[in-house]
Amino acid sequence: MAVALASPPLPSPPSQVKFSISSRRCGCRCSSTLSQSDSISSPSSTSTTNRPAVILPGLGNNTNDYQKLALILKDYGVPTVIAKVSRIDWLRNAAGLLDANYWRGTLRPRPVLDWYFKRVEEAVDEAKELAQGSTLSLIGHSAGGWLARVYLQEFGLPDVSLLLTLGTPHLAPPKGVSGVIDQTRGLLDYVEKHCAKAVYTPELRYVCIAGRYIQGARLLGSSNDHHSAVVVEINQPVGEMTAADASAAASDTLRARFVGQGYKQVCGQADVWGDGVVPEMSAHLEGALNISLDGVYHSPVGSDDDTRPWYGSPAVVERWIHHLLN
Template sequence: MRLFQGLGNNTGDYQKLEVTLQEYGVPTVVAKVSRFDWLRNAAGLVDPNYWSGTLRPRPVLDWYLKRIDEAVQEAKELAQGQTLSLIGHSAGGWLARVYMEEFGQLDVSLLLTLGTPHLPPPKGVPGVIDQTRGLLDYVEKHCMKAVYTPELRYVCIAGRYIQGARFLGDSNVEAKAMVPAENDQPTAEAVLVNDMGNSTSTAPRFRARFVGQGYKQVCGQADVWGDGVVPEVSAHLDGALNISLDGVYHSPVGSDELRPWYGSPAVVEQWIHHLLN
């Protein structure tokens, strides 16, 4: 199994997940990426396509695709002729799709994405700026559509950790703005919010609105559920097996027993069967 990092994450952030997967008998190779490596993306600033919002993955992200390919080649040696499973966290999910498109997918039988913003933000929504500068538009137009077949399976997992809220005005939020993960361990705090978006304290209300502004940049809406970074609706793909997990936070950075992320042991238990089947 190969694991690809999200934007800004490094190899060490996934060490505990790597150990957890190995405990299930899943040999794992994590792409070798440091936080400093992500500064290479600044090369896109000199590309006119960046400023026009039509940026392409190559050559700006060639360095990352090379790291993926190195991990895949190492994994092939371990697999001894068996097919490979790819796991992409956050941006690593859509970058894995770019890799499969550019380098081939014959050896891949599973792409499992964790909190990946697959869909480009809608155009023409006031206040929304495409943070990828066109990269997700390219992925949607040029990369293979998701499938779920015996030969190749796409499994897209989204977290429902916190519901966002609009910055101004009433928000159509549910009774609970945060939901706990479904396990026997201590789980995420629950913040009660009434139907008009007025929480029981100022801090939770501000947090929901702050998170909502991030969601809006990704999917065009603020008052939706997500993992604190990526909205649920953006993490799913037509044609894939789409799964939503309650109480799951986006990142390994800042996660703990009270705020489990996709790679926490109790959460891995809910999706590991896709790797074992």
């Protein structure tokens, strides 16, 4: 479960989205820019024979938060089922407080999160009825991404051919870093140690998408430490842009420091790029196809398709939808 941060007023995102695709499988990093002329299917041009997708909500989110994304995917010809989760359901995680492993920082996903896996199972069964013998795609947002990995490990699902994660904190927080407390109480440690490694093969593909919405800043330090906090390279149009530089207002400095403290709890560093909640470096996995999108915010809650697009906003979906299309 990712660190749950309130969404402070953040600078307007850049007007364009940059693709940065890294392949940790070969140890290199390459960046590519997709122009509007690149061949990407539009909703009106897609077939309805694509494999069904199951959306797995992130921590604190509910099913309704993803209804618009499901409609967008449907327009692309991707039948979609959203796991049925309410906000109050997440209070079930409090059962972990009764587990001694919680206090030792060695908590395991089961049985604490069995309620979530039951919802995943129900959604998968529904998607199988739509599949007509084809494979399935899992789309995990935020904590839903690593919960999908646990589900695949614990229950096995040979029908899944794609796991696409959106702003998922895949990596456990580093140990021994001053001021860092593992908010998952060992859950991500378990995922790293016990879940299958990411792969990108014809049979099963992991695609991990990270957002670069704002660069955090250290709590103590000069404003120059994050002079590029809200400046992003322009490549693809998404919405309006408010330019900012080293002379950013004090409020922007405070936002960057506040966001940076959230990043630090996830990856151990404050002055890194991320989507406002999850650092870019934590949202990628070795062995997966790793993609970074500039200007993309973490959550559907507090997002705006024009001024603060999230992973499921129409113009952003357009940049990753091809992974779901046959």
